[in-house]
Amino acid sequence: MPNTADILVDTLIAWDVEFVFGLPGDGINAIMEALRQRRDKIRFIQVRHEESAAFMASAYAKWTGKLGVCLATSGPGGAHFLAGLYDAKLDQAPVVAITGMQFHDLLETFTQQDVNLERAFEDVAHFNAHVTGPEHMENLASLACRSALARRRVAHLAVASDVQEQPLRPGMRSKRNRPRHEPSRWFEGRRIPSHEEIEHAVEILNAGEKVAILAGRGALGAATELQGAANLLGAPIIKALLGKAVLPDDHPLTVGGIGLLGTLPAQEAMEQCDTLLIVGSTFPYIEYYPKPGQARAVQIDIDAQRIGLRYSVEAGLVGDARDTLRLLNPRLNRKSDRSFLQNAQAGMRRWRDMMRQSEASDAVPLKPQRITRAFGERLPANAILTTDSGQNTELAARHIDLKDGADFGVSGALASMACGLPYAIAAGFAFPGRPIFSVVGDGGFAMQLGEFSTAVRYRLPLKVLVLKNNMLNQIVWEQMMFMGNPQFGCELQPIDFAMAAEAMGGIGYSVSRPDEIDAVLDAAFVAEGPVVIEAVVDPYEPMMPPRMPAEFAENFRKALPETPGRERIAENIAKEPLKTMMGTGKP
Numbered sequence: 401m402p403n404t405a406d407i408l409v410d411t412l413i414a415w416d417v418e419f420v421f422g423l424p425g426d427g428i429n430a431i432m433e434a435l436r437q438r439r440d441k442i443r444f445i446q447v448r449h450e451e452s453a454a455f456m457a458s459a460y461a462k463w464t465g466k467l468g469v470c471l472a473t474s475g476p477g478g479a480h481f482l483a484g485l486y487d488a489k490l491d492q493a494p495v496v497a498i499t500g501m502q503f504h505d506l507l508e509t510f511t512q513q514d515v516n517l518e519r520a521f522e523d524v525a526h527f528n529a530h531v532t533g534p535e536h537m538e539n540l541a542s543l544a545c546r547s548a549l550a551r552r553r554v555a556h557l558a559v560a561s562d563v564q565e566q567p568l569r570p571g572m573r574s575k576r577n578r579p580r581h582e583p584s585r586w587f588e589g590r591r592i593p594s595h596e597e598i599e600h601a602v603e604i605l606n607a608g609e610k611v612a613i614l615a616g617r618g619a620l621g622a623a624t625e626l627q628g629a630a631n632l633l634g635a636p637i638i639k640a641l642l643g644k645a646v647l648p649d650d651h652p653l654t655v656g657g658i659g660l661l662g663t664l665p666a667q668e669a670m671e672q673c674d675t676l677l678i679v680g681s682t683f684p685y686i687e688y689y690p691k692p693g694q695a696r697a698v699q700i701d702i703d704a705q706r707i708g709l710r711y712s713v714e715a716g717l718v719g720d721a722r723d724t725l726r727l728l729n730p731r732l733n734r735k736s737d738r739s740f741l742q743n744a745q746a747g748m749r750r751w752r753d754m755m756r757q758s759e760a761s762d763a764v765p766l767k768p769q770r771i772t773r774a775f776g777e778r779l780p781a782n783a784i785l786t787t788d789s790g791q792n793t794e795l796a797a798r799h800i801d802l803k804d805g806a807d808f809g810v811s812g813a814l815a816s817m818a819c820g821l822p823y824a825i826a827a828g829f830a831f832p833g834r835p836i837f838s839v840v841g842d843g844g845f846a847m848q849l850g851e852f853s854t855a856v857r858y859r860l861p862l863k864v865l866v867l868k869n870n871m872l873n874q875i876v877w878e879q880m881m882f883m884g885n886p887q888f889g890c891e892l893q894p895i896d897f898a899m900a901a902e903a904m905g906g907i908g909y910s911v912s913r914p915d916e917i918d919a920v921l922d923a924a925f926v927a928e929g930p931v932v933i934e935a936v937v938d939p940y941e942p943m944m945p946p947r948m949p950a951e952f953a954e955n956f957r958k959a960l961p962e963t964p965g966r967e968r969i970a971e972n973i974a975k976e977p978l979k980t981m982m983g984t985g986k987p
């Protein structure tokens with residue numbers, strides 16, 4: 401007779417789960433055994449930290465649209481999941497998290513590793529259940545899979561370790577629990593908006609004179625339709641960070657990213673538009689949207705709950721982006737006045753020239769823009785790019801041009817440090833054979849440094865650019881700009897990341913001068929297997945929004961006199977592009 405763990409793993413297999421990211425422990429020994437027995441049908445991917453496993457499950461789900469599954473033992477193992485699971489919750493990724501618990505009759509007795517993970521995950525998990533036996537698992541395993549996929553949220557199953565070993569027993573089933581009443585698949589309906597709502601949206605968009613489009617992750621896969629809408633509406637496409645791969649970065653219809661790590665023409669398009677079409681995005685920074693009342697807005701989102709989340713929209717189109725745009729586009733009139741788009745395109749040319757200036761600097765210490773650009777220029781069209789949370793995110797967003805066919809991923813709404821590497825590793829399983837690249841900060845990379853050995857173990861074609869500024873740099877500028885305070889608590893103890901990579905069986909390079917870049921990258925890009933390229937970069941290179949609000953600029957000046965490295969910072973902000981961003985130069 402199968403036991404609870406067998407039923408769980410068989411159900412995952414029936415639901416087409418190919419990978420389980422996790423780390424063993426005595427709270428999940430029976431599940432590990434069930435996985436071992438089925439290792440030709442489902443792969444257990446061993447991580448070095450359960451947080452990474454949860455990030456990998458989240459990322460895998462985001463990369464593929466399929467279930468991401470992670471497994472951790474009772475107590476500390478499950479507790480380590482939390483950040484990764486919140487990443488899935490906030491970015492709406494379908495994840496099934498499985499945790500062990502103590503023996504069922506010792507729960508809540510302060511026994512070893514007695515953490516009530518069901519209670520601990522109450523907020524992060526949309527579906528959250530404590531499995532009481534094999535008959536119960538028959539129901540809950542499929543329901544967890546279906547819940548995660550249908551709601552695009554985290555489903556959590558906690559199973560006491562002895563319960564995992566219990567076999568299905570005749571006579572133990574309750575009267576009402578008929579066997580085999582759960583299907584092993586889920587049914588996905590296509591969602592399209594009503595005819596009336598489409599007509600309403602058409603009226604708004606056709607009436608607009610300066611239409612901007614904000615496209616996010618929900619627009620992935622709708623590039624053709626998005627371009628169709630933008631062409632008809634004469635509308636520049638602003639890409640929220642998670643929508644970076646929606647269109648190639650040098651596409652004439654896009655003005656790049658928005659927000660602290662965005663571009664000036666994207667910000668100006670938001671500031672000047674009279675109509676906004678949001679496609680598959682809930683980019684969280686409300687202050688970067690048009691002012692309330694400034695623009696009439698239409699939003700397309702698969703999730704009705706998220707329509708109107710950031711901006712008061714008049715027409716809400718609940719549906720898949722591609723299907724909805726296909727209904728919308730034939731009804732849109734082609735705008736004869738193209739000036740709004742043309743101005744945005746001219747602004748984008750100026751912006752890109754300005755970026756190229758900063759990327760051309762011969763300064764030592766190396767400018768992070770220069771090495772990021774050089775790294776990015778070598779990416780093939782089918783590259784997968786991940787980044788972390790920090791100034792490195794801004795550098796990857798602004799200075800790497802993704803081509804048609806690339807994919808991009810990062811912890812979005814959670815914006816968690818230490819996501820870049822697990823996202824990259826998950827890409828290795830989601831897209832076997834494709835080259836993977838990651839731009840991370842020294843702070844975030846150090847948090848889960850040991851996970852690099854997972855990339856080595858599974859021989860993933862991964863190249864990690866570590867921007868070593870020995871600083872939690874984004875926070876330096878936030879403390880200054882947001883608060884008017886000098887940096888405090890942001891310096892990092894330097895780590896030799898090239899040596900660390902070698903110590904883990906990978907390949908490590910270090911670069912600290914512009915004249916070394918080509919040779920180092922040439923070698924790194926032909927090297928097989930996981931590679932770390934440590935770039936020692938200027939710790940005093942500010943991270944700025946495309947245009948400093950007056951309040952930020954004032955705070956910045958207030959904080960500067962007491963900030964370590966103030967002379968170097970002053971030198972840096974006197975140069976482009978920071979001069980323009982500070983409002984002291986012209987783009």
Ligand SMILES: Cc1ncc(C[n+]2csc(CCOP(=O)(O)OP(=O)(O)O)c2C)c(N)n1
Pocket residue numbers: 788789790791792793815816817818840841842843844845867869871872873874875
């Ligand atoms: C887990 C986590 N802790 C703290 C933060 C706040 N935070 C955001 S960016 C950042 C600095 C990251 O430093 P590093 O990885 O070195 O990147 P850099 O900004 O220097 O490129 C911090 C501390 C966060 N986003 N996530």
Ligand SMILES: [Mg+2]
Pocket residue numbers: 790841842843867868869870871872873
């Ligand atoms: Mg750093």
